[in-house]
Amino acid sequence: MAPTIHVMTSNESELDAYRGHAPEGVELAWVDSGASLERQAAQIEGAVALIAPSYPVPGDLVQAAGSLKLVQVTGAGTDRMNLSELTSLGVRVANHGGGKADAVAEHTIALMLGVYRKLHLLFSSVRAGRWGRDVRHCQPYESRELTGKTVGIVGLGHIGKEVARRLQGWKCGLLYYDVVAPAPEVERQLKLRRASLDDLLEASDVVALLVPLTNGTRGMIGERELAMMKPTAILVNTCRGPVVDERALIEALRNGTIMGAGLDVTDPEPPDPDNPLLRMDNVVATPHRSSAVPEAAEKSRAFAVRNAARVAMGGEPLSVAPAE
Numbered sequence: 001m002a003p004t005i006h007v008m009t010s011n012e013s014e015l016d017a018y019r020g021h022a023p024e025g026v027e028l029a030w031v032d033s034g035a036s037l038e039r040q041a042a043q044i045e046g047a048v049a050l051i052a053p054s055y056p057v058p059g060d061l062v063q064a065a066g067s068l069k070l071v072q073v074t075g076a077g078t079d080r081m082n083l084s085e086l087t088s089l090g091v092r093v094a095n096h097g098g099g100k101a102d103a104v105a106e107h108t109i110a111l112m113l114g115v116y117r118k119l120h121l122l123f124s125s126v127r128a129g130r131w132g133r134d135v136r137h138c139q140p141y142e143s144r145e146l147t148g149k150t151v152g153i154v155g156l157g158h159i160g161k162e163v164a165r166r167l168q169g170w171k172c173g174l175l176y177y178d179v180v181a182p183a184p185e186v187e188r189q190l191k192l193r194r195a196s197l198d199d200l201l202e203a204s205d206v207v208a209l210l211v212p213l214t215n216g217t218r219g220m221i222g223e224r225e226l227a228m229m230k231p232t233a234i235l236v237n238t239c240r241g242p243v244v245d246e247r248a249l250i251e252a253l254r255n256g257t258i259m260g261a262g263l264d265v266t267d268p269e270p271p272d273p274d275n276p277l278l279r280m281d282n283v284v285a286t287p288h289r290s291s292a293v294p295e296a297a298e299k300s301r302a303f304a305v306r307n308a309a310r311v312a313m314g315g316e317p318l319s320v321a322p323a324e
Helices: 010-017 036-041 058-063 083-088 102-117 121-127 158-170 183-191 197-203 224-226 246-254 296-312
Strands: 002-008 027-032 047-049 071-072 092-094 150-154 173-177 193-194 204-208 234-237 260-263 283-285
Touching: 002 296, 010 193, 010 296, 027 036, 036 224, 047 234, 047 296, 058 083, 058 197, 071 296, 083 092, 102 121, 102 158, 102 204, 102 234, 102 260, 102 283, 102 296, 150 158, 150 197, 158 173, 158 183, 173 197, 183 193, 197 224, 224 246
Parallel strands: 002 027, 002 047, 047 071, 071 092, 150 173, 150 204, 173 193, 204 234, 234 260, 260 283
Antiparallel strands: none
16 A cells, blocks of 8 residues: 655645655645545545644544654744643644745844844835935944854754854854754854854854744743843844843833844744834834744755655654654
């Protein structure tokens, strides 16, 4: 009997985007993301590997399947899954395996440049016919070069490594903080120096947040941490909004504790239209779209299918998220 991968999507036709990545002899079966739990349970009965791109998979569904070993997502984050519950049921959860790392790394650096060079204000000025006259001496922050700055990378996973790799050409000093140290050769190749979170915050001109959202990272950047940063520093968040205490960030940006922020994520999403962050000149905000490019989607689907196929054929999955 051919091994089968189950794929949860809103429409069966969406399976076509996954089929081209399936190894020979591996079949794909559809699970309707909009169906009732009972209907989904019937669809995944006997399933070993389930690709659920961005849909939460409750424990009840896992128990109904009876034989599920892997839930595979296509994004970097697994925070929509109850990792503890799934792990207790013998199911592992894997993320994109770096499929979206290039896209998010590019966006992360784009936000660094956007904040440093006031690109949002310059675009608006040109469109308004003012040709930058209103931006040249704009307060409350100055334009800066990224070249030669110290960049602190918080979270050295797939995306963090790609950010570090791209910054080699910017002659930046690179610090990183992660609870798990990479292999020594990774530090050498990427010219990285490990630091405590406090030391990283104190030394960095740019702090890039690239951690998954877990109980340990929720609110990890608050009033205390922001106060440690340089008044000329900027914070870039392309991971998850709740990693930052948003009220503390607003105050830090208002009172000059830090110079600026580049945000692809907020808490909640979308933000309230009256959120002060949306009206601050020293904030560049984008709508959680750092990975929203077709190349990233294709690479992530390819990894998801290959990883699920490994499990369906009796192998061990890659890129498994640790249980909390």
